[in-house]
Amino acid sequence: MRIIVTGASAPVRQGLHLLLSAVDGWHVEQLRDVDHRAGRARLRRADLLVLDLDPWPNGLTPLRRLALGRGTPIVALVTSATEARVRDALRAGAVACLAKERVAEDLVDAIVSATSPHP
Amino acid sequence: MLDERRLRRALDVGQTVVSELDLEVVLQRVLDMARDLTGARYAALGILDRERKGVERFLTAGIEPDVHRAIGDPPHGRGVLGLLIADPRPLRLDDVSSHPQAYGFPVNHPPMRSFLGVPVLVRGEAYGNLYLTEKQGGDAFDEGDEEVMVLLATWAGIAIGNARAYTEEQERRAELERAVRALEATTAIARAVGGETDLDRVLELIAKRARALVDARDLVIVLREGDEMTVRAVAGEMGRDLLGTRLPLEGSISGHVLRTRRPERLAQVSSVLRHSLSDAGAARTGLFVPLVFRGRPLGVLSAYDHAGGEEFTAESESLLESFAASAATAVATAQTVAAEGLRRSIDASERERQRWARELHDETLQQLAGLKVLLSGARRSDDAAAVREALATAIVQLDDGITELRRLIADLRPAALDEFGTKVALEGLIERVAETSGLAIDLRVDLDFDEGRSEERHPAELEDATYRIVQEALTNVVKHSGATRVQVAVVERDRRIEVTVRDDGRGFDVEAPVEGFGLMGMRERLELVAGTFSVESAPGEGTTLTATLPVVAGRPGGAAAGDGRAR
Ligand SMILES: Nc1ncnc2c1ncn2[C@@H]1O[C@H](COP(=O)(O)OP(=O)(O)O)[C@@H](O)[C@H]1O
Ligand SMILES: [Mg+2]
Numbered sequence: 239m240r241i242i243v244t245g246a247s248a249p250v251r252q253g254l255h256l257l258l259s260a261v262d263g264w265h266v267e268q269l270r271d272v273d274h275r276a277g278r279a280r281l282r283r284a285d286l287l288v289l290d291l292d293p294w295p296n297g298l299t300p301l302r303r304l305a306l307g308r309g310t311p312i313v314a315l316v317t318s319a320t321e322a323r324v325r326d327a328l329r330a331g332a333v334a335c336l337a338k339e340r341v342a343e344d345l346v347d348a349i350v351s352a353t354s355p356h357p
Numbered sequence: 358m359l360d361e362r363r364l365r366r367a368l369d370v371g372q373t374v375v376s377e378l379d380l381e382v383v384l385q386r387v388l389d390m391a392r393d394l395t396g397a398r399y400a401a402l403g404i405l406d407r408e409r410k411g412v413e414r415f416l417t418a419g420i421e422p423d424v425h426r427a428i429g430d431p432p433h434g435r436g437v438l439g440l441l442i443a444d445p446r447p448l449r450l451d452d453v454s455s456h457p458q459a460y461g462f463p464v465n466h467p468p469m470r471s472f473l474g475v476p477v478l479v480r481g482e483a484y485g486n487l488y489l490t491e492k493q494g495g496d497a498f499d500e501g502d503e504e505v506m507v508l509l510a511t512w513a514g515i516a517i518g519n520a521r522a523y524t525e526e527q528e529r530r531a532e533l534e535r536a537v538r539a540l541e542a543t544t545a546i547a548r549a550v551g552g553e554t555d556l557d558r559v560l561e562l563i564a565k566r567a568r569a570l571v572d573a574r575d576l577v578i579v580l581r582e583g584d585e586m587t588v589r590a591v592a593g594e595m596g597r598d599l600l601g602t603r604l605p606l607e608g609s610i611s612g613h614v615l616r617t618r619r620p621e622r623l624a625q626v627s628s629v630l631r632h633s634l635s636d637a638g639a640a641r642t643g644l645f646v647p648l649v650f651r652g653r654p655l656g657v658l659s660a661y662d663h664a665g666g667e668e669f670t671a672e673s674e675s676l677l678e679s680f681a682a683s684a685a686t687a688v689a690t691a692q693t694v695a696a697e698g699l700r701r702s703i704d705a706s707e708r709e710r711q712r713w714a715r716e717l718h719d720e721t722l723q724q725l726a727g728l729k730v731l732l733s734g735a736r737r738s739d740d741a742a743a744v745r746e747a748l749a750t751a752i753v754q755l756d757d758g759i760t761e762l763r764r765l766i767a768d769l770r771p772a773a774l775d776e777f778g779t780k781v782a783l784e785g786l787i788e789r790v791a792e793t794s795g796l797a798i799d800l801r802v803d804l805d806f807d808e809g810r811s812e813e814r815h816p817a818e819l820e821d822a823t824y825r826i827v828q829e830a831l832t833n834v835v836k837h838s839g840a841t842r843v844q845v846a847v848v849e850r851d852r853r854i855e856v857t858v859r860d861d862g863r864g865f866d867v868e869a870p871v872e873g874f875g876l877m878g879m880r881e882r883l884e885l886v887a888g889t890f891s892v893e894s895a896p897g898e899g900t901t902l903t904a905t906l907p908v909v910a911g912r913p914g915g916a917a918a919g920d921g922r923a924r
Contacts, residue, residue, distance in 0.1 A: 247723075247727050249727050249730070249731040249750050249751070249754050250730045250731065252731055252734065252746075252747055252750055253727070253729075253730035253731030253732065253733060253734035253735065253747065254734060256731075256734030256735055256737060256738040256740075256743055256744075256747060257733055257734035257737050257738075258734075259738070260734075260737040260738055260739070292723050292726075292727070294719075317718070317722055317723045317726040318722070337726070338726035338727065338729060338730050339726055339729055341729070341730050341733055342733035342736075
């Protein structure tokens with residue numbers, strides 16, 4: 239499975255890369271700028287996107303645009319997973335929205351369930 | 358005919374009578390003179406009532422007090438006396454009791470036979486009649502007596518007229534003086550209170566003035582606070598520990614005065630009050646006047662014990678009432694300002710708190726969350742090189758975070774300001790801003806305390822305000838101006854601190870309605886310390902911000918570090 243991690247913060251991308259690469263069979267790439275031309279081609283080949291929405295709410299606009307595309311599932315990350323922010327992220331098109339604090343525990347499960355064929 | 362001796366006497370008498378201004382003295386002297394000039398045993402003056410039909414007052418001379426008492430009621434002006442009222446012309450009788458109109462005398466009345474009556478006109482109008490009886494030596498009154506009495510009556514009329522005019526004038530003058538005193542007290546309060554908007558100070562001034570105005574031993578001001586009243590100012594001998602004492606609206610004199618909005622004068626201060634204000638226990642008399650502003654009862658001025666020992670007069674009451682009217686205006690104004698000031702400072706600090714919360718969230722919390730993602734990833738990884746790289750990134754992140762938090766904390770409360778004063782704190786600020794922004798910043802600080810010209814540090818609010826103004830101005834320069842050079846000057850002269858921040862940036866249109874919280878906050882901060890604030894700028898012209906802060910009484914400087922300033 240090809241996963242692309244993207245967002246404004248380099249340390250976050252770096253951490254996500256390490257975390258998800260540890261899973262067998264997952265191929266992870268970092269993408270700094272989703273609007274970059276080369277980036278768009280890579281995005282098209284991805285099975286799933288992990289998008290850092292920070293600094294809130296800067297990530298919402300790219301999230302909306304990406305969600306309008308070919309239907310690649312997007313998992314969003316926020317610093318504070320308040321009800322309002324999670325709702326905003328889901329409305330913008332994310333299949334899940336997690337707090338960064340919970341990434342180590344929950345992100346892998348979230349990706350698995352987002353990419354499993356639904357009954 | 359008048360002989361020369363009597364005429365001379367009469368003229369003397371006339372002079373003394375006419376020059377007398379006290380009405381009662383005039384009247385008594387006229388009676389004495391009448392007896393003296395005619396040899397009458399008894400003399401009387403009947404003063405007419407308003408309708409000029411009866412006698413309102415009956416003054417006598419020559420009748421002993423016990424005889425007077427025995428006679429009882431004075432005559433009402435019927436009978437022979439009434440004759441003169443109906444027909445005001447001199448009347449001479451040999452035997453008054455044989456006159457057809459005579460009623461006869463009361464039982465204990467001394468015998469009276471010979472009679473002479475003359476009318477007294479004042480400014481052409483009937484005032485009363487002079488009656489003489491019992492000419493000594495037994496004979497009846499003669500023509501000479503009548504002439505001298507007519508003369509005396511004329512002078513009496515003039516004298517009475519003068520005395521009346523004088524009395525009226527006195528009354529008018531007293532009234533005028535009252536009005537002037539009330540006006541003086543009022544303007545004094547206006548002047549003294551003037552721009553003063555600190556409620557406690559205003560109340561103190563009012564208490565002092567009011568006490569002096571009515572000569573009270575003590576004056577207490579209570580203000581209504583909800584359904585209670587609180588003692589807010591005390592002038593006089595009562596202790597200041599009375600301040601803050603609460604009184605119920607029900608069952609207290611002040612409460613009653615507040616409710617009815619009418620003044621009260623008490624000869625004996627009630628026990629209710631004595632319980633509420635224990636120090637007033639010694640007070641005997643009281644004068645209570647409501648403070649009413651636009652129909653709204655604010656409180657009560659309570660004066661205790663007139664300094665002269667007697668009760669408060671109606672005059673004191675009306676004086677204090679007119680004073681209370683302007684005092685109420687001052688109180689209402691100060692109350693509004695106090696409430697407004699409080700609301701603003703709450704607003705301002707609430708906004709500041711929101712800003713800190715936002716910054717803590719947006720900067721610090723985000724950074725920590727990102728760090729956790731990074732380290733969580735590193736823990737899962739088998740790639741030693743990648744882990745080392747992640748740890749290096751984490752350290753850089755931590756460094757940034759620490760710097761950011763330091764900045765935020767300095768922003769909240771610059772430690773240097775507390776410990777070393779304004780100058781050192783400003784130097785630190787300038788250094789930090791210059792470092793992060795690359796701006797060239799000139800700083801000139803010339804403050805009396807820092808330069809050793811004064812032993813006193815400025816109050817904490819003032820030091821705070823000075824620092825914050827410079828800080829906020831620099832924030833704007835960095836954020837909006839695109840300037841390369843900034844000049845900051847903080848100079849104290851003539852008990853005023855002038856802050857100037859001038860940049861050479863792009864400037865902006867100060868007339869444009871957009872004013873963020875930065876400029877607004879500065880304006881408010883300066884209002885709270887009674888300072889002034891102005892911004893001069895135009896697109897392409899750079900920006901100059903000027904603020905002046907009046908210096909109020911400070912606190913002893915001494916060793917600045919650890920001086921335990923309460924904040
Ligand atoms: N030194 C400056 N140079 C240029 N523009 C300025 C300067 N200070 C203030 N301004 C302008 O005034 C506006 C209001 O400033 P402020 O009240 O501090 O709000 P804010 O900084 O949050 O925008 C700014 O948005 C900016 O357009
Ligand atoms: Mg600003």
